[in-house]
Amino acid sequence: MNVTEAVNTRRSVRAFLDTPVSGEVLREAVALAARSASGGNLQPWRLYVLGGDTLTDLKARMQKRLATGPTSDPTEYEIYPPDLWEPHRTERYAVGEEMYALLGTPRTDKAGRMRQFARNFQFFDAPAALFCYVDRRMGRPQWSDLGMYLQTLMLLLRERGLDSCPQECWSVYPKTIAEFLQPPEELMLFCGMAIGYADPDAPVNSLRTRRLPLDQFATFRGI
Ligand SMILES: Cc1cc2nc3c(=O)[nH]c(=O)nc-3n(C[C@H](O)[C@H](O)[C@H](O)COP(=O)(O)O)c2cc1C
Numbered sequence: 001m002n003v004t005e006a007v008n009t010r011r012s013v014r015a016f017l018d019t020p021v022s023g024e025v026l027r028e029a030v031a032l033a034a035r036s037a038s039g040g041n042l043q044p045w046r047l048y049v050l051g052g053d054t055l056t057d058l059k060a061r062m063q064k065r066l067a068t069g070p071t072s073d074p075t076e077y078e079i080y081p082p083d084l085w086e087p088h089r090t091e092r093y094a095v096g097e098e099m100y101a102l103l104g105t106p107r108t109d110k111a112g113r114m115r116q117f118a119r120n121f122q123f124f125d126a127p128a129a130l131f132c133y134v135d136r137r138m139g140r141p142q143w144s145d146l147g148m149y150l151q152t153l154m155l156l157l158r159e160r161g162l163d164s165c166p167q168e169c170w171s172v173y174p175k176t177i178a179e180f181l182q183p184p185e186e187l188m189l190f191c192g193m194a195i196g197y198a199d200p201d202a203p204v205n206s207l208r209t210r211r212l213p214l215d216q217f218a219t220f221r222g223i
Contacts, residue, residue, distance in 0.1 A: 013163035015202030021128040033153035038145035072172035126194035133187040163198040
């Protein structure tokens, strides 16, 4: 698989097969993704990669946590800016509606949508997962480095036949996850990521998200 194919076939997968993921393959991809660029070569990403009984334990813990009610832990960052503006607002709405349409869950089925959202916290049944942390003293430039790392990793996973879903929804339960992982005090949770083999029969995985036209996000001059 070349890079173009990896970029084109990477998508957020929200239903996985129970086929196990090799720890060796995962270790290799997580290591290689650290070849990503980072400002000043700070390499600010910190990863916790989970599978097996550890992941099963966490999923069980999350099920219990969610059963206590929908109240989140105190959060450390806002996922989106308040009052999101165009064209971002429309895109955000569109991806949600397209996904729920594939799942056959209309807007009126609030319970159904909540159930689907809760599947995030089972990593959509993926057999492997990771959490990406960053030292909370880091600034916006280092946060962009996290994105470089995560995208590189997702492409390397594609090359190995694996699929993924990055998940910032985990950032609403930082305390619950920290109790489980016991990360160093200075780390804050950015996101989780489900990792595994896509279920080819799951309608939700047929979602091909749209993109803004080139001239809306890029300006070319003199070329
Ligand atoms: C940092 C980050 C966090 C995300 N968080 C979630 C999430 O919590 N749950 C989810 O289902 N998808 C999540 N996504 C997936 C996005 O919805 C998805 O990337 C976007 O709609 C584009 O679709 P694609 O990944 O299939 O190309 C996240 C993506 C990124 C990059």
